[in-house]
Amino acid sequence: MGKGRADEQVGGAAATEPATALQAEPADDGPPVAVWSALRAHPFRFPVTRHSLRCGAYLLSGAVLGLLVTVLLVALTLAGLGLSAVGIGLPLLLAVALAGLPAGALERRRLRLVEPHPVPDPHRALPGAGLRARLRTRLRERATWRELAHTALVGPVLTAAGLGFTALLLFSAALAVSPVIVWALAPETVMLIPGHAVPGPLHALPATAVGLAGLLLAGYAGALLTTVQVRLARLMLGPREDDLGRQVLELTRSRARLADAFEAERRRIERDLHDGAQQQLVALTMTLGLAAHELRERAAGSRPPDGQAAEDGALVLVDRARTEARRALEQLRDLVRGIHPQVLTDHGLPAAVAEIALRHPVPVEIDLDLPGRLPGPVETTAYFTVTEALTNAAKHSGAGAIAVHGRVEAGRLVLQVTDDGCGGADPAAGAGLQGLADRAAILRGRLMVTSPSGGPTRLRLEVPCSGW
Numbered sequence: 182m183g184k185g186r187a188d189e190q191v192g193g194a195a196a197t198e199p200a201t202a203l204q205a206e207p208a209d210d211g212p213p214v215a216v217w218s219a220l221r222a223h224p225f226r227f228p229v230t231r232h233s234l235r236c237g238a239y240l241l242s243g244a245v246l247g248l249l250v251t252v253l254l255v256a257l258t259l260a261g262l263g264l265s266a267v268g269i270g271l272p273l274l275l276a277v278a279l280a281g282l283p284a285g286a287l288e289r290r291r292l293r294l295v296e297p298h299p300v301p302d303p304h305r306a307l308p309g310a311g312l313r314a315r316l317r318t319r320l321r322e323r324a325t326w327r328e329l330a331h332t333a334l335v336g337p338v339l340t341a342a343g344l345g346f347t348a349l350l351l352f353s354a355a356l357a358v359s360p361v362i363v364w365a366l367a368p369e370t371v372m373l374i375p376g377h378a379v380p381g382p383l384h385a386l387p388a389t390a391v392g393l394a395g396l397l398l399a400g401y402a403g404a405l406l407t408t409v410q411v412r413l414a415r416l417m418l419g420p421r422e423d424d425l426g427r428q429v430l431e432l433t434r435s436r437a438r439l440a441d442a443f444e445a446e447r448r449r450i451e452r453d454l455h456d457g458a459q460q461q462l463v464a465l466t467m468t469l470g471l472a473a474h475e476l477r478e479r480a481a482g483s484r485p486p487d488g489q490a491a492e493d494g495a496l497v498l499v500d501r502a503r504t505e506a507r508r509a510l511e512q513l514r515d516l517v518r519g520i521h522p523q524v525l526t527d528h529g530l531p532a533a534v535a536e537i538a539l540r541h542p543v544p545v546e547i548d549l550d551l552p553g554r555l556p557g558p559v560e561t562t563a564y565f566t567v568t569e570a571l572t573n574a575a576k577h578s579g580a581g582a583i584a585v586h587g588r589v590e591a592g593r594l595v596l597q598v599t600d601d602g603c604g605g606a607d608p609a610a611g612a613g614l615q616g617l618a619d620r621a622a623i624l625r626g627r628l629m630v631t632s633p634s635g636g637p638t639r640l641r642l643e644v645p646c647s648g649w
Contacts, residue, residue, distance in 0.1 A: 212298045217408045220401075228400025232295070236403035237350065239294045240343045243410070246291075247340030250284055254333060279319060281328030284336070285418045292414055295407055303327075303420040311631060324420070331417040339413075342406050346399065353395025359385040465505040472499050530560045534567050534585060541571050543580055543600075549587040555594060559644050562620050563587070563596050566628070569617055570598035570640045578602025578638055589646060593626075596642040604636035617642075 264270030
């Protein structure tokens with residue numbers, strides 16, 4: 182499908198930041214923290230509600246995971262710096278730079294313990310992209326570095342706070358059940374305070390009161406710590422206004438490019454009508470005029486009525502007129518089919534793709550399993566994507582076989598066109614793929630081209646099927 186660099190992603194929104202994040206709320210404008218709202222609604226009985234239990238589970242799991250992540254991050258950093266002189270440490274340092282991705286994803290999942298409103302993923306999904314394209318895209322995203330900062334800087338502080346909460350909770354629980362402990366260990370000596378033995382279970386009741394007060398304090402402290410962690414997670418692990426602003430700017434550019442493409446297409450249609458079908462119709466008119474003149478002369482008797490030459494001349498002109506009319510009709514059909522094929526409107530995407538495959542010089546295998554008719558803009562974008570891919574494969578790739586595969590998965594049309602050609606397609610080499618990518622971006626979709634040297638070339642389109 183052209184020559185140049187391989188394994189690139191093209192598209193209006195896909196060229197920079199994810200179009201899917203445009204639907205996410207900015208991190209600082211999110212809903213109120215559920216735990217804080219519950220604390221304000223029921224301040225006195227909050228420590229005995231399910232929200233307090235969820236806070237405890239959230240902080241305890243965060244303390245354990247945070248400690249493990251911090252140790253692993255420090256170990257990778259030291260190993261990467263120590264081995265960087267011989268080149269082995271560079272992959273380790275790259276792993277450190279990307280460590281915030283799994284840590285951030287895990288933290289967003291953990292937030293479901295205390296938050297009914299999940300924090301949106303600020304990253305763009307990259308199905309079908311190669312490893313190099315994934316790494317390059319992730320390293321360019323600001324959200325990757327915010328997640329790393331949260332893991333490396335905020336994480337240890339929150340881990341220490343979680344460990345402190347855990348210590349307070351365990352110590353308070355032990356004091357609360359101290360009479361039971363003293364009774365169970367009797368006649369062994371139990372000292373709740375170093376140097377002061379507890380004679381019996383009744384003498385441990387003051388410690389029980391202290392333990393209950395500690396549990397009450399732990400309930401409120403857990404709510405405050407959870408609220409702080411949720412706000413920090415929304416701020417650093419969710420989409421930001423600057424990310425959304427860049428995406429809106431890119432979509433604006435996509436719309437501008439698409440408008441320019443429509444204007445260029447309009448001028449092409451005018452040129453084709455003027456230079457093609459119009460010229461054929463002019464020639465048809467002249468030929469019919471000559472034929473009519475021959476017939477009028479014959480009818481007027483200026484030539485012998487049985488003159489074979491006059492009859493043959495009129496027949497030749499009529500045959501030429503029929504040929505020119507047929508050519509003009511074929512050109513008009515091709516032109517109309519290029520604008521919007523009638524079979525797509527009447528019978529849908531599978532029938533339209535099948536018609537293209539029948540006229541294509543390279544064998545095309547079609548596997549389109551769709552639940553029914555798709556929205557009009559989605560079908561049109563998919564149709565022209567297949568058309569462009571087949572055209573490029575026939576012109577540039579030297580392919581011997583092409584496969585078209587399409588499914589609707591999770592409310593999105595996933596269409597892939599694969600050829601066994603020489604590969605090396607360059608999405609930036611022409612306006613065709615860029616125009617299709619802009620059209621997909623307008624529909625909140627993406628267009629991806631993977632074409633390593635030597636093939637195969639895969640063109641993948643993903644477009645949401647809802648909202649149109």
